Amino acid sequence: MILTVAWIVPLLGAVALAAFPRWSEARARLWAAVMAALSLLALVVAWVGFDPAGPLFQHVDELQWVPSIGVAYRVGVDGIALAVATMSALLFVAAIVYPVDTLGQPRQYYAWLLFLQAVSLGVFLTLDLLLFYVFFDLTLVGMFFLIGRWGHGTPQVSALKFFLYTFAGSLLLLLAIIGLYLSIEPHSFDMRVLIERQPLAGTGLYAGLVFLALMLGFAIKTPLVPLHTWLPQAHVDAPGPASAILAGVLLKMGTYGMIRLPFAMMQETFAEYSLTIAIVALVAILYGALVALGQSNLKRRIAYTSINHMGYTVLGIAVAAAFFADNQAARQLALTGATVEMVAHGLITGALFLICGSFWQRTGDYELDHYGGLAHRAPLLTGFTVLAAFASLGMPGLAGFVAEFQVFAGTFAVYPWLAVLGVLGILITAALFLDMLRRLFFGRLPSHLGGFSELKRAEWGVLGVLSLGILVIGVAPQFLLTLIEASSALLVGVR
Template sequence: MLTIAILLPLAAALALFMIPSLGARASRGIAIGVAAVPLILLAVVAARFFGGGAQPAFVATAEWPWIPALGIAWRVGVDGVAIAIALMSALLFVAAIAWPIRLDREPRHYYAWMLFLLGVSLGVFLVLDLILFYVFFDLSLVGMYFLIGRWGHGEAQAAATKFFIYTLLGSLAILLAIIGLALSGGGPLSFDMRTLIARQPLGGVDPRSSLILFGFVFGFAIKTPLFPVHTWLPPAHVNAPGPVSAILAGVLLKMGTYGLVRIPLSMMRETVAAYALPLAILALISILWGAFVALAQRDLKRRIAYTSVNHMGYTVLGIAAAGALASGDAAARRIALDGAVVEMVAHGLITGSLFLIAGAFWQRTRDYDLDHYGGLAGVAPRMTALTIVAAFASLGLPALAGFVAEFQIFAGTFATWPWIAAIGLLGVLITAALFLNMLRRLFFGDLSKERQDFADLGRTETAILSVLLGLVLAIGVYPRPLLALIGLGSTPIVAER
C-alpha cells in the first residue's frame, strides 16, 4: 500500500502532462481524486497500529532489490512517527489541490506538478532506504521550484531560484553525510535505515562522526529552516500561490525535522548527545528570531512565513532535548520527542490553513499589506472566525493542537536545560503579540471604502479550512490517539540501549 501511495500520484502526474485535451476542471477533479487515494491508504495503514498485540518497529514493510552490489533497494515501511507526518501531509495535499484558485496559465501542468510533489513528498516519509530518501528529498526541490516559478507572482522566478540553490546545497551536504554514515558501519554495505539504526555505526565523538553529524544538521537546518540559513523562506512564500505556500510550510519544512529524527537522532545517538546543547541553542535563536522578525512585518505572508522559523525552532528544540537525555530519563526524552512530532503535525495543519487564508486575500485584492485592511469582520465573518482559530492555535492557546505540542516540548526541555526553556517561553509571548496585532489590523477597526465589497470565504474554502482546523481542535481537546500513535515510533528511538 505504501508503494502505491508513492507511485500512483507520480503516474497520474505523468498522465496529466501527456493528455493535452484536459481542461482546468477535469485536471483539478482528477488531481483531487488521485490525491485522496494515498490519504485513504495511509489511514488504513495507521489503523494497523491500533490493532492490539505486539507491534514491530516498522509496519507495512516491503522490499525489492534495486542495486544489490551497493546494498540499495526499494524499501518502504512506517513507524508511528512517520505515519503521523505522512497522514498530515496527504491531507494537506488534498486540501491544497481542492482549494479554489484562479490559474492564468497551464492549469493541467499546475495540477500535474502538485501530484508529482505529493508522490515525492510521501516518498521522503515512507521509504526505509537512505539513498531513496535522498532521491525523493532532492526531487521535492524540482516540484516546488516549478510551482513557485511558473505560477507565483511578483519576483517568483528569483524566489524559486533562491529556494532551489539553498536547498540543493543542503541536500548535497546530506548526501555526503549519508555516504559517510553508511561506510562507517561494520558488516556489509547497506543503506537500510533499520540496519543502520541497529548497528549505530558511529559511537562517541571524533572528527569523522562530528563532520557527518554537521552534514546532516546543516542540510536539514536549511530545509527546516533554522537561523541563519532561513533567508530563502520569506521570498518563496510571498511570491508563491497560497496553496503552494501551504504545502511548502506544511509538508516540505517537515522533511528537515523528520530527517533529523529519522537519521542522526536514531542512528548516531552518542554523537547527537554530545552536540545536543549547541543544537538547542540554535533552535532557541530561531525561536526568538522568528518571533521578533515576524512581529515587525507589515506583509501578511512574510509575517506568517517568519512564524514558521519560530515554530520549527520549537520542533528542533524538542529533538535536541530528546537527544541530550541519552543517559537520563527515557520518559522525559519521549515527552520532548513526542512534542516535536506533534508540533510537526500541528504546524502543518495550522500554518497550512493560514497560508490558504493568505491566498484567499490575494485572490480577492492582490494585496498582502496589513495596513490596507481593517474592519473585515463585518463583511467576512467566516474568514474572521477561521483566521482567529488558526491564529490562536498558532500562538499556543490551550484546547488547540499548538498547546499540546509546545507544552510537551518545554516540559521535556526543562528536564535538561531549564534556562533554555525559560528563555524560549519569551517566543510564545512574542508570537501571541504578533498574531493579536495581525487580527486587529485585518478584521477590526473601521472598514475602508475600497474594502466594502470584500468577499467572504466561499463554501469550498470554508469546508476545507473547517476540516483542517477541526482536526487542530480535536488534537487539542483529545490528543490521546495521536500521542499513542506517535509513541509507538518515539519509544524505540529514546529507549536505552
C-alpha cells in the same frame, strides 16, 4: 504494499495529466483531488493497521534493486513517519481543492502538485538512504516550478533562490549519506541496519563531520537561523496552496530528517552536541517571533512564525537526544511533542497560508495596513483566521498547545533555563498574531474593500476540515499520541 500505493497513486495521476493534453480546469482539479484523496486513504488504512505494541517499522515492503552496492526499494513506517505522512497527504488534498488562479494551465499546475505529493510522501515512507536522498531532492523540482510559474511578485527570482539554497543543503546531505554508507560493513543504505548497529558510535572526528553535514543540510530545509533567508521571499511570491505545502510539508522534511538520520543513527554524537543544537533552536524561536512581529506583509509575517515553530520542534528533538540525562520519560515527552508540533504546524500554518491565498485572490495585496474592518464583511474568513492564529500562539484546547506543552515540559526536565527563555517566544507570538487580527478584521473598513467577498464553498469547506483537525488534536489527542509515543519510546530507549 499499502505504502507503495500511497506514493505511487499521485505519481500516476501526475503522469496522466502530463500525458494527455485535453483537460478542462474542473476536470484536472477533480482528477488531482481524487488521486490525492486515494493516497490519503491508503495512509489511513496503514494507520488503522499499525500496532503500537509491535516493532519499530511496520508495513514494510522490500525489493532488491542493486544488491552489489546495498541499494533496494524499501518502504516502511514507524509512528512518527506515519503521523507526518498522513498530515502531509491531507494537506495536499486541501491545497488541490482550494481555489487558485492556474493562469490558464490547470493541467500543468495540478500535475506538479501531484508529483510533489508523490515525492514528498516518498521522503517520509522510504527506509533506504539513497532513495531518501532521491525523493528529498525531487521535492525541490516540484516546488521550483510551482513558485516560478504560478507565483507573483518576482517568482522566478524567488524560485531560483529557493532551489539553489536548498540544493546546497541537499549536497551536504548526500556527502553525509555516503559517509554513513561507508561506515558499515557490508555497505548498506538500509536505515534499519544503520539504526540498529550505530556504526559511527565513538569514531570521533569522522562522526562529527558526518553529523555536521547532516545537520547543516536539514537546518537549511527546516530552516534554522541563520540558514533561513531563502524562506520569507519564497513564501511571499508563491501561490497560497504552494505556500501551504512549502510550510506544512517541505519544512517538516528537515525536522523529520533529523529524527530519522542523526537522531536515530548517531545517538552518541547527537547527545554530545545536543545542548548546542538546543541553543540554536532557542535562537530560532526568539528570532522568528521577533522578526515576525516587525513584518507589515501578511505572508511574510506568517513565514517568520514558521521559523519560530520549527525552532520548537528542533528544541524537542535536541532535548530527546540528550542521552546523558537520566530522565528518559522527559526525553520521550520532548520527542513526542516535537512530532506533534510537526503535525500541528502543518495543519495550522497550512490553513493560514491558504487564507493568505484568499486575500490575494480578492485584492492582490498582502499589506496589513491596507486592511481593516473585515469582521462584518467576511465573518467566516474572520472565524477561521482567528482559530488558526490562536492555535499557532498555543491556546489550550487547540493543537498547538498539545505540542508546545510536551516540548517545554520535556525541556524543563533536561535544560530548564532553555525552557524558561523559550516561553518568551510564545508571548511574542501571541502579540504578533493579536496585532495581525486587529489590523485585518477590526476598526474601520477601508473604502477600497467595499466589494470584499466572503469565502466560497470550496474555501470554507477546506478550512473547515483543517480547523476540525486542529480542534480534535487539541481536545482529544490520544489517537495521535498513542501512535507517536510507541515509536518515540523505542527511539529513546524507554522500551
